[in-house]
Amino acid sequence: MTKYAEIIDGKVVTISFDPKTGWPAVHDSVFPGDTDNGDGTFSRPPARPKHTLETAKALIVEYAAAFEDHITGSVSIGEKLSWATKEAAARAQTAGTADADHLALLQAEAAQTGETVDELSAKILSNATAWQQITGSVAGLRRSTFRALEAEADPVKYRAILETALAKADALAVSLGLEPMAWET
Secondary structure (H helix, E strand, O other), X not given: OOEEEEEEOOEEEEEEOOHHHOOOEEOOOOOXXXXXXXXXXXXXXXXXXXXXXXXXXXXXXXXXXXXXXXXXXXOOHHHHHHHHHHHHHHHHHHHOOOOHHHHHHHHHHHHHHOOOXXXXXXXXXXXXXXXXXXXXXXXXXXXXXXXXHHHOOOHHHHHHHHHHHHHHHHHHHHHOOOOOOOOOO
């Protein structure tokens, strides 16, 4: 089916498939917004960036937080904020230097889980080591993505930089035995 284009001031405004419009017939690859070059060819408008540097950076921060949530599952922010305190208590317990506050924290959780304080401490330290490696990777990925975004002069290319970062995050998730995320860029 032949396409016909209404062209105003050198720009394709409308496309029709009705030959009665009186508009010139154009190739199938001509679309509204294209420029008529005057020689029977048309040019696509330049690509418009989807993101500014600021919005691209904000997205990678948002993605990093979503990725951490993907790894930890349904853990409240309050519990996450307690992890450093629990790690310190577990390290003190393992070293034999736990004070009353350390013991109270560990005993309260152990009473709920049915573990001994030493079993709980070992689990906390194992999780802390894994979490530090994960957060180190996520922070490194965020920082390297920031650097790549800041070094790129063409905002149209920000999307590709974000997609590369998300692919790296998905590879990390898979290496941890998790499903890749359903990212949107």
